[in-house]
Amino acid sequence: MINSFELQKLVKKVKSARRVLITSHKDCGDATGSSIAAYLALQQWQVPADIFLPGPVPAIFKFLPHTEKIITNAGKINLENYDVLFCVDAAEIAMTGLEDKWKARPIDLTTINSDHHFTNPGYGDINILDKQASATAVVLLELFKQLEFTITREIATCLLTGIFTDTGTFSNPGTTALSLKSAADLLLKGANAAKTLDKIARTKSVADLQLWGRALERLYVNESLNVVTTVITLADMKELKVGTEALEGIANFLNDLSGFRAALVLKEQADGTVKGSLRTTRDDVDVAAMAAEYGGGGHKKAAGFTVKGSLVETPSGWTIKRA
Numbered sequence: 001m002i003n004s005f006e007l008q009k010l011v012k013k014v015k016s017a018r019r020v021l022i023t024s025h026k027d028c029g030d031a032t033g034s035s036i037a038a039y040l041a042l043q044q045w046q047v048p049a050d051i052f053l054p055g056p057v058p059a060i061f062k063f064l065p066h067t068e069k070i071i072t073n074a075g076k077i078n079l080e081n082y083d084v085l086f087c088v089d090a091a092e093i094a095m096t097g098l099e100d101k102w103k104a105r106p107i108d109l110t111t112i113n114s115d116h117h118f119t120n121p122g123y124g125d126i127n128i129l130d131k132q133a134s135a136t137a138v139v140l141l142e143l144f145k146q147l148e149f150t151i152t153r154e155i156a157t158c159l160l161t162g163i164f165t166d167t168g169t170f171s172n173p174g175t176t177a178l179s180l181k182s183a184a185d186l187l188l189k190g191a192n193a194a195k196t197l198d199k200i201a202r203t204k205s206v207a208d209l210q211l212w213g214r215a216l217e218r219l220y221v222n223e224s225l226n227v228v229t230t231v232i233t234l235a236d237m238k239e240l241k242v243g244t245e246a247l248e249g250i251a252n253f254l255n256d257l258s259g260f261r262a263a264l265v266l267k268e269q270a271d272g273t274v275k276g277s278l279r280t281t282r283d284d285v286d287v288a289a290m291a292a293e294y295g296g297g298g299h300k301k302a303a304g305f306t307v308k309g310s311l312v313e314t315p316s317g318w319t320i321k322r323a
Contacts, residue, residue, distance in 0.1 A: 002128055002146055009126050011147065013110045017083035019048045024088045025095035026055030027244060029165025029200060034088040034114075034136045036064055037158040041140075041149045049086075052077055054097025055271075058245040063199045064161060065154050074098060084110045087124065089136035089162075091117035091297045114139055119288050119297030134179035137162025141182050153190035160191040161200065168252045169201055173281055173301040200248075208246040211236060215250055215265070220317060226261045228254060231311050231318045234268040244269065255279035262287050266320065268311050274320050278303045 014020060022038050024031035035051050042049045052071045061067065071077065074097050079085065085105070090096050090113075102111070113124025116133040130139045137159040144151060151159075163183050167175045170183075187193055215230045222229055232247060240246075244267055254263035262280040269275055276294065278287035280301050288303040296305025308323040 002130075002143055006126050006128060007143075007146060010112060010128070013084055013112070013126065014042070014047055014086075015045055017047055017110075019050070019082050020084040020086055021050050021052060021077070021079070021082040022086045022088065023052045023096040023098060024090050026053050026097075027058055028089065029061055030135045030137055030162035031089045032057060032061045032067070032070075033064060033158040033161035033165075034140050035070075036066055037137070037140055037144075037155045037162075038086055038088055038114075039066060040152065040155050040158070041144055041147075044149055050082075052096070052098070054095075058243070058248075060200050060203050060245055060248070061161065063195065064158055074101070077101060079105050079109055082109065084112060086112045086114070088114050088140065089116070091115060091120045093123055114143065117297060118299045119292065119303075132176075132178075134174040134176050135162045135166035137166070138179055138182045141185065151186070151189040153192070156186040156189040156191035157196060160186045160193060161196050164196060164200060165248075168249065169197065172252050172255065172279070174299065205242070205246075207240045207242045211240050211242055211246050212250060215247070218318070219254075221260065227264055228257055228260045228262075229264040229266070229318075230254070231266045232268065233311050234270065237268075244275075251277040251279045255281055261285050262290070266311060266318070269306070272310070272323060273306050273308050274311060276305045276307075278305075 020042060022035050024035045039049050039051050050071060056072055057067045057070055079101050093099050093102050111124045112126045114128040116130055116136050116139050118131045120129055128143055133139050141159050163179055167179055214236050215232050218230045220229055251263060251265045262278055262285055265277045267275045278291055280287050286300045288298050288300055291297055291303035291305040294305040294307055298304055309320045312319055312321045
């Protein structure tokens with residue numbers, strides 16, 4: 001149950017807002033699905049809203065409604081035009097790409113922070129957090145129920161996308177009884193499970209699998225940490241003419257390897273950064289703590305980080321060359 005005081009504040013601020021900006025991070029089904037679900041819910045209150053994501057919507061999520069309306073150029077965002085900034089699935093404000101604008105935000109801008117990441121510090125003026133939830137989509141479903149929004153077919157499909165992607169279609173350690181129940185509730189509301197699975201889980205091309213092949217060829221074990229690691233470079237993706245979405249699921253796949261404390265996938269990004277994805281199945285390992293050492297975060301068994309730099313192969317193996 002979400003704190004009633006936080007709910008009252010949210011209702012008051014959102015219903016009186018001239019315009020709301022919904023934002024999240026990039027390249028994620030939970031981020032994209034939850035953002036659109038929030039957008040659709042606010043329409044029921046007749047509250048004008050925009051969505052900003054700090055990167056193009058991956059092709060696998062473009063089946064969701066209204067993706068063409070999503071703003072991806074931060075230069076087009078002026079927080080003076082909004083009364084509420086609604087952050088979903090963003091463990092920290094930097095993940096939204098709006099950190100500098102947020103630090104200089106208008107004094108009367110209300111920040112709502114709805115998330116499920118264990119490392120979220122509660123940076124919002126209003127915090128709707130459930131750090132035990134499998135996905136922010138699960139948190140929003142409970143929020144929408146308490147606010148008595150109608151869970152339409154479109155909203156249900158958006159939220160189901162978030163649950164499917166963050167649980168690896170119910171195959172990773174984030175899968176819980178609540179995530180299964182939430183998915184069942186969304187199916188009863190008309191969520192299109194078959195289409196969602198076709199779009200997010202059955203989309204691999206030959207080039208995608210060739211990219212996975214390179215990642216598998218480069219597998220190595222950090223003996224001191226007992227962590228299995230691999231890397232993918234921008235050159236790999238350019239040569240095979242695929243994007244980072246081709247690697248969706250590879251960290252969870254490597255997490256199936258036995259005998260290791262964790263799996264780490266390092267991917268070069270077009271914006272001059274390297275993204276690390278960490279996974280573990282072990283109860284005695286906290287990959288969120290590992291990610292925090294590089295400014296990232298997440299959950300105990302699934303976390304990530306982003307650092308400025310590039311991947312460089314040296315005689316002793318691959319390393320991140322900091323910018």
